Amino acid sequence: MNLPVRSIAAALLVIGLTAAVLDKARAGGDDYFPPVTHKLTTDECGSCHMAFPPAMLPAASWRRMMNELDQHFGDNASVDAETAASITRYLVANAADTGGRTYGRKLIRGVSNGAAPQRITELPKWVHEHDEVSPREWKQKDVGSKANCPACHVDAQLGYFEDD
Ligand code: HEC
Numbered sequence: 760m761n762l763p764v765r766s767i768a769a770a771l772l773v774i775g776l777t778a779a780v781l782d783k784a785r786a787g788g789d790d791y792f793p794p795v796t797h798k799l800t801t802d803e804c805g806s807c808h809m810a811f812p813p814a815m816l817p818a819a820s821w822r823r824m825m826n827e828l829d830q831h832f833g834d835n836a837s838v839d840a841e842t843a844a845s846i847t848r849y850l851v852a853n854a855a856d857t858g859g860r861t862y863g864r865k866l867i868r869g870v871s872n873g874a875a876p877q878r879i880t881e882l883p884k885w886v887h888e889h890d891e892v893s894p895r896e897w898k899q900k901d902v903g904s905k906a907n908c909p910a911c912h913v914d915a916q917l918g919y920f921e922d923d
C-alpha cells in the first residue's frame with residue numbers, strides 16, 4: 760500500500776540529486792562567480808556598472824578600493840562610513856583569496872600575496888583569457904569598456920562568464 764508513496768519519494772530523490780549534481784557542475788566551473796547577494800553592495804556598487812562578484816579580486820584590493828571611493832576611477836563613489844564598513848565586510852569575506860576561494864583562485868593566479876590590484880580587467884589571468892578579443896571588438900559602441908562584462912557575457916549578472 761505504501762509502494763506508490765515510496766516510488767514518488769524515490770523519484771523526487773532522483774530529481775533532487777540530478778539538480779544538485781548539475782548545480783555543482785555549473786557552480787564548480789572556472790567561469791562561475793557567485794553574483795553579489797548583499798543588497799547594500801548591489802545598490803551602491805551596481806549603479807554605474809554591474810556589481811562585480813567579490814571573488815574576482817583579493818581582499819586587499821577591496822580594502823584599498825573601499826578606502827579610496829572618493830577617487831574611484833575618476834568618479835566619486837563615496838558612501839557613508841557605516842555603509843562602507845558593511846560593504847567592505849561583505850567584499851572581504853567573499854574575496855578571491857578568502858571566502859570566494861573556490862571561484863576566484865584561478866582568476867588571481869599570478870597576483871602576488873598582499874598585492875591590491877584595482878582592476879579585474881588588468882589581472883594577468885583576465886588579460887590572458889581575453890587575448891583573442893580584437894582591439895576592434897573592444898571599441899565597439901555597445902561594449903565601450905573592458906569593464907562592461909555584460910556586453911559580451913550575457914549572463915554575467917547571474918555569475919556566468921563562459922565564452923559565448
Ligand atoms: C559613480 C559611479 C560608480 C560607483 C557608484 C561605483 N563605481 Fe566602480 N567604477 C566606476 C567607473 C567609472 C569605473 C571605471 C570603468 C571603466 O574603466 O570602464 C569603475 C571601475 C570599477 C572596478 C574595476 C573594473 C575593471 O576594469 O576591472 C571595480 C572592481 C569597481 N569599479 C568596483 C566598485 C565597487 C566595489 C563599488 C561600490 C563600493 C563601485 N565600484 C561603485 C564608477 C563607479
Ligand code: HEC
Pocket residue numbers: 789790815879880888889891892896897902904905906907908909910911912920921922923
Ligand atoms: C568584448 C567582449 C568581452 C568583454 C567586454 C568581456 N569579456 Fe570576458 N570573455 C570574452 C571572450 C570572447 C572570452 C572567451 C575567450 C576564450 O575562449 O579564450 C571571455 C572569457 C572570459 C572568462 C573565462 C571564461 C572561461 O570559460 O573560463 C572570464 C572569467 C571572463 N571572460 C570574465 C570577464 C569579466 C569579469 C568581464 C568584465 C570585467 C569581461 N569578461 C568582459 C569577451 C569579453
